[in-house]
Amino acid sequence: MNQEQKFSDEFLNAFVDDQLAPEEKGRAYISINNDEALNRQVCELRKMRDLVQFAYKDLPTVAAPGPRAGGLRTNVAAGLILATGVGLGWLLHQPSSAPEQAARVVAPPATVPTPPAATVATAEKPRVAPQSAKPLAVATSEVKVLFHLNSDKPERIQEVLDEAEALLKFYRAAGQIARVQVITNGDGLNLLRTDKSPDPERVRAMLKTYDNLSFAACQNTIDRLKREQGVTAQLLPGASVVDSGVAQIILRQQQGWIYIQV
Amino acid sequence: MEFFNLFSQSRELRQALEQSRVRLYRMAYAWCHNAALADDLAQEALTKALRKSNQLRDPKARDAWLFSILTNCYRDHFRRQRDMDDIDDVELSDETTPESHSSRQEVVVQVRTAIARLPQGQRQVVTLVDLEGFSYIEVADILGVPIGTVMSRLCRARNALRALLVPQLERQNGTPGVALRRIK
Numbered sequence: 320m321n322q323e324q325k326f327s328d329e330f331l332n333a334f335v336d337d338q339l340a341p342e343e344k345g346r347a348y349i350s351i352n353n354d355e356a357l358n359r360q361v362c363e364l365r366k367m368r369d370l371v372q373f374a375y376k377d378l379p380t381v382a383a384p385g386p387r388a389g390g391l392r393t394n395v396a397a398g399l400i401l402a403t404g405v406g407l408g409w410l411l412h413q414p415s416s417a418p419e420q421a422a423r424v425v426a427p428p429a430t431v432p433t434p435p436a437a438t439v440a441t442a443e444k445p446r447v448a449p450q451s452a453k454p455l456a457v458a459t460s461e462v463k464v465l466f467h468l469n470s471d472k473p474e475r476i477q478e479v480l481d482e483a484e485a486l487l488k489f490y491r492a493a494g495q496i497a498r499v500q501v502i503t504n505g506d507g508l509n510l511l512r513t514d515k516s517p518d519p520e521r522v523r524a525m526l527k528t529y530d531n532l533s534f535a536a537c538q539n540t541i542d543r544l545k546r547e548q549g550v551t552a553q554l555l556p557g558a559s560v561v562d563s564g565v566a567q568i569i570l571r572q573q574q575g576w577i578y579i580q581v
Numbered sequence: 582m583e584f585f586n587l588f589s590q591s592r593e594l595r596q597a598l599e600q601s602r603v604r605l606y607r608m609a610y611a612w613c614h615n616a617a618l619a620d621d622l623a624q625e626a627l628t629k630a631l632r633k634s635n636q637l638r639d640p641k642a643r644d645a646w647l648f649s650i651l652t653n654c655y656r657d658h659f660r661r662q663r664d665m666d667d668i669d670d671v672e673l674s675d676e677t678t679p680e681s682h683s684s685r686q687e688v689v690v691q692v693r694t695a696i697a698r699l700p701q702g703q704r705q706v707v708t709l710v711d712l713e714g715f716s717y718i719e720v721a722d723i724l725g726v727p728i729g730t731v732m733s734r735l736c737r738a739r740n741a742l743r744a745l746l747v748p749q750l751e752r753q754n755g756t757p758g759v760a761l762r763r764i765k
Binding site for chain 1: 606607610611616688689692693696707708710711712716717732733735736739740742743746747
């Protein structure tokens with residue numbers, strides 16, 4: 320019986336494409352190897368397969384494959400930004416009765432730079448603040464306030480907590496976006512030390528209430544404590560550490576933060 | 582809801598789908614030989630795949646599932662465009678480019694032209710098997726035809742390619758009939 324009759328074209332294609340069962344393949348391999356015509360036929364089929372693969376190895380570079388995929392991402396990102404903008408605008412627009420808005424609009428610049436005691440005391444004061452020339456810009460921009468505490472006197476600690484809390488409460492009520500940071504160095508670090516803090520519970524409660532409030536401890540002070548007194552300062556949960564309190568204050572001021580030393 | 586579904590996909594699946602883009606593009610190009618259309622088809626298939634990714638039960642079957650979506654996109658496209666033009670009549674645009682003077686490029690153009698001349702069914706089968714290495718069962722599943730049809734189409738496609746290409750290649754090599762024997 321002729322080998323070529325034994326194997327149909329479909330069978331040879333399946334052999335080339337490795338689609339046969341192992342025992343079938345073994346038998347076919349022996350037969351093909353012993354028959355030059357079959358062998359040639361298989362070679363040609365393999366060559367056709369290789370040619371097809373070769374022909375589509377390098378494809379015409381439409382500006383397509385990359386950019387389109389990126390396009391989808393860009394669209395999604397643009398959608399997100401738009402949604403965020405709409406959401407933010409809606410939120411900010413919520414408490415918008417006219418007098419309140421007027422107070423909110425002019426409040427921050429007038430109150431923030433003044434000494435802490437005056438910050439929250441009078442809601443009337445901002446209304447007369449004469450030259451907040453760009454009310455809209457003020458209302459939408461973020462107010463950033465930095466309190467610096469370098470003393471562990473109880474009245475100072477009390478004062479910084481009172482001021483920060485009052486300020487945060489005021490901004491929240493006015494709908495003003497604000498960030499407040501309390502930087503401690505020197506003896507002021509005691510505010511954040513678990514073993515020395517006079518009111519850890521209040522710090523914890525404030526951090527929980529205001530997510531735009533942060534407490535930072537100076538690493539240099541922590542190092543000095545360790546070096547000079549052999550004390551490893553344990554900080555309250557939620558307190559962050561900055562390399563240098565002074566450097567952080569300078570950096571924040573350069574970034575437009577309002578500096579208040581307590 | 583569809584918008585949120587997009588975000589509910591696992592990051593992994595999305596990455597895998599995006600990585601499949603080049604392969605989808607290659608396949609679509611082999612089917613239609615039109616770069617812009619191939620790009621559109623690949624994009625459409627990916628978009629549909631992302632939208633329907635919750636229908637994919639077995640991750641191992643992802644490739645076959647993805648290419649079956651591409652097949653549907655391709656079919657739908659020509660269903661819509663039937664009265665416009667027949668892709669089999671479209672000549673390959675790069676046949677006359679200066680690049681085709683290089684022999685490598687010449688072979689590429691010859692093979693692509695030969696594949697473009699195949700009937701659509703044969704063209705799809707031969708490219709799915711050769712370019713993606715799908716098994717016959719997978720190809721049957723992707724195209725929605727019996728496995729016997731896949732085998733016969735593949736057989737006819739390769740015979741047609743052989744009939745078209747072997748004489749051309751032999752002419753190029755200048756050694757009719759002998760070269761193929763030496764491949765072994």
